[in-house]
Amino acid sequence: MCRLVPDNYQNFLAFVFAIEEINRNPHLLPNITLGYEFHQIHYSHWRLLESFFRLHTGQDEVPNYTCRRESKSVAVLTGTSWENAGKTATLLELYNFPQFSFGSFDPTFSDRGQFPSLYQVAPKETSLATGMVSLMLHFSWTWVGLVITEGQKGTQFLSDVRAEMNRNGVCVAFLKMISNYLTSPVLALQKLDFLTRETPPANVVILYYDIESLNDINYQVGQYVVTWRVWVTNSQWHADSSGRNFILDSFHGTLIFSHHREEIPDFKTFIHTANPLKYPEDTFLTLYWFQNFHCSVSDSDCTLKNCLLNASLAWLPMNHFDIIMSDASYNIYNAVYAVAHALHEMLLQQVGTKPIRNGEMTVFSSWQLHPFLKKMQFHNPTGDLVNLDKKSNAEAKYDILNVWNFPEGLRRKVKVGEFSPHARHGQLSLSENMVEWATGIIETPPSVCSESCDPGFRKSLQEGRAACCFDCTPCSEKEVTNDTDMEQCMKCPDHQYANSQKTHCLQKLTIFLNYEDPLGMILLGAALGLTVLTVVILGLFVRHADTPIVRANNRGLSYTLLISLAFCFLCSLLFIGRPSTATCILQQTTFALVFTVAVSTVLTKTITVVLAFKVTALGTRMRQLLLSGAPNSIIPFCTLIQLTICSIWMGTNTPYIDTDAHSEHGHIIIVCNKGSLTAFYCVLGYLGSLALVSFTVAFLARNLPDTFNEAKFLTFSMLVFCSVWVTFLPVYHSTKGKVMVAMEVFSILASSAGLLGCIFAPKCFIILLRPERNSFHGFRDK
Structure with a gap:
């Protein structure tokens, strides 16, 4: 029972072909010939029921009264519409009459309680949405429109495909539900707004077509040029069969998910031989022949004449008649075989029993087939498994067909891939080189809301838009993305850094203030040069040890100061080179102690100068104290205090090797961590206190009369020393890495050079350039 139109006439031919093939098979229903009746249905509930009563009783006047005696139908095949199958199922259940639906699988019919006598031949379509979304992902289509015909299956498909799209990051650009024009008179007034370009454009649209909607959406779309x-779309889709050839076709390049099946070779032969002479009772075939093969009608008996010689349906172009078996036709083919196998098994079971006979005919009721149909599984002639068990019906495997519109707009369907929900190694396989896209498109068209974010960028969602609509934001300095369309940038580990393109992390180079660096070489040269200069001055003072200028400025303290300054210059070398635990400890302790000796020596010299000029006023006891060298005890006393501070520092929080991975881009700097900044500042504070006392005493003695009074020079040297270290503190806190270490070395060299220059430069000038002033005669003349 189906509605006979050109689009589904192939269904009727498949039905006839299956029956004839079974009747020729000596192993299936031997000595039994299958017959059939064909009833054309109308879109009316009462007409549909009337067709069934005529089928079941043989007349349409008295319901439930059977006037048939010779033959009787044992099963009925209903059309693809859920409306048809659903309406007849309720009535057929009253008679336990087997009913086969050859439409697409409908979960509603799987309810044994509601439809125990209805069987579905088609496999489950629960993986259709998964297959379509897999195709979207294969081509990176993330901005997809949905056009779905209304109905129970359409609603279920919408739920499935939306869930699958959400799981895989594919967004719905628009959704259009197309109404059934029989239940919605305003269909003709619907605005097909999905046929216009939107912003951003969705170049890919999933079109779910359901026969039960009775809505020829293909024809409507075909009226527009949407190339x-x-x-x-799904296998329910069919091209416009009006016979028009469209070179510029909206459906050129369409991708169709069709149920996978093996080809039935004899079906093409059957199509070639089907004609009105072979089936004179088929009025539709006669009319179809008349329309397509330029026949004329005989006036005498209304038969066809003057048709094209050896005309065949296979001659017609695909947009008139497609000889490739459709899904519905294949389901009809399997349904007929299912009935035949059930009859065969039932008859085998009756062997050995006495059959109830009416003349020469075997008499049985249609309900007796149910025990055999409920668990029916068999292989059809092509080898495909057919399963009528509602619980174990397998999911469909799909062939992906591509509509080729050339030559001459014939809409040829070519297999370009497969989708299998059970495949182990990849569910989707596709031959992209075989895909013909729409007219004017030579490569895979994109369908995205936003262009992909390249590596080095991350997706930033646009407010109020779908997840597929985003902006591309560059990763920050220490972050990377190594793939397209990443939602978050990955932070590089501390020992790595991001390259300039922010696409991957690179290993940082380990560096330190090295002797080979330009800055290290400059500081090394300065330290060694100043050390040599200090040694030269020391040698000069030793050579002229008995001259007035050397003796007047306490040569013992001068020697001590020069030696301590030489060690001050040399201790700066501990800060250059690869740090180790020993050098980190020696850096701070050596710096603290030698500078304490130097500054305390300056303090001793200053106090000695003051006491020398005040000795007369201070009396005999103070003179004896001065002559005994008691002021010199200031040096070990001050050094002992500094040594105590350093011991506490080293005992509580020893300096250690540390790494600085953030100061310089792409580098890890090895530095000495001071352990305790408080202890370091205590050392500097103590040195600063000694320098401040020395500066104060020297400043007070700056105007004392004497030819070789060095109080002024001591004052200026302490001023330079304090200025250097006061400047050091803020600069030290504002720099990091090698620059911080270099700043500390520079402060050591600058402050030491300040002491050396301010105190000893004037004396060296007199010794070397004014020797006449460095004699007893010159001293007396002065």
Whole structure:
């Protein structure tokens, strides 16, 4: 029972072909010939029921009264519409009459309680949405429109495909539900707004077509030239069969998910031989022949004449008649075989029993087939498994067909791939080189809301838009993305850094203030040069040890100061080179102690100068104290205090090797961590206190009369020393890495050079350039 139109006439031919093939098979129903009746249905509930009563009783006047005696139908095949199958199922259940639906699988019919006598031949379509979304992902289509015909299956498919799209990051650009024009009179007034370009454009549209909607959406779309879109649809879709050839076709390049099946070779032969002479009772075939093969009608008996010689349906172009078996036709083919196998098994079971006979005919009721149909599983002639068990019906495997519109707009369907929900190694396989896209498109068309974010950028969602609509934001300095369309940038580990493109992390180079660096070489040269200069001055003072200028300025303290300054210059070398635990400790302790000796020596010299000029006023006891060298005890006393501070520092929080991975881009700097900044500042504070006392005493003695009074020079040297270290503190806190170490070395060299220059430069000038002033005669003359 189906509605006979050109689009589904192939269903009727498949039905006839299956029956004839079974009747020729000596191993299936031997000595039994299958017959059939064909009833054309109308879109009316009462007409549909009337067709069934005529089928079941043989007359349409008295319900439930059977006037048939010779033959009787044992099963009925209903059309693809859920409306048809659903309406007849309720009535057929009253008679336990087997009913086969050859439409697409409907979960509603799997309810044994509601439809115990209805069987579905088609496999489950629960993986259709998964297959279509897999195709979207294969081509990186993330901005997809949905056009779905209304109905129970359409609603279920919408739920499935939306869930699958959400799981895989594919967004719905628009959703259009197309109404059934029989239940919605305003269909003709619907605005097909999905046929216009939107912003951003969705170049790919999933079109779910359901026969039960009775809505020829293909015809409506075909009236427009929509060549910029790729349509992805299900096997229910069919091209416009009005016979028109469209070179510029909206459906050129369409991708169709069709149930996988093996080809039935004899079916093409059957199509070649089917004609009105072979089936004179088929009025539709006669009419179809008349329309397509330029026949004329005989006036005498209304038969066809003057048709094309050896005309065949196989001659017609695909947009008139497609000889490739459709899903519905294949389901009809399997349904007929299912009935035949059930009859065969039932008859085998009756062997050995006495059959109830009416003349020469075997008499049985249609309900007796149910025990055999409920668990029916068999292989059809092509080898495909057919399963009628409602619980174990397997999911469909799909062939992906591509509509080629050339030559001459014939809409040829070519297999370009497969989708299998059970495949182990990849569910989707596709031959992209075989895909013909829409007219004017030579490569895979994109369908995205936003262009992909390249490596080095991350997706930043646009407020109020779908997840597929985003902006591309560059990763920050220490972050990378190594793939397209990443939502978050990955932070590089501390020992790595991001390259300039922010695409991957690179290993940082380990560096330190090295002797080979330009800055290290300069500081090394300065330290060694100043050390040599200090040694030269020391040698000069030793050579002229008995001259007035050397003796007047306490040569013992001068020697001590020069030696301590030489060690001050040399201790700066501990800060250059690869740090180790020993050098980190020696850096701070050596710096603290030698500078304490130097500054305390300056303090001793200053006090000695003051006491020398005040000795007369201070009396005999103070003179004896001065002559005994008691002021010199200031040096070990001050050094002992500094040594105590350093001991506490080293005992509580010893300096250690540390790494600085943030100061310089792409580098890890090895530095000495002071352990305790408080202890370090205590050392500097103590040195600063000694320098401040020395500066104060020297400043007070700056105007004392004497030819070789060095109080002024001591004052200026302490001023330079304090200025250097006061400047050091803020600069030290504002720098990091090698620059911080270099700043500390520079402060050591600058402050030591300040002491050396301010105190000893004037004396060296007199010794070397004014020797006449460095004699007893010159001293007396002065």
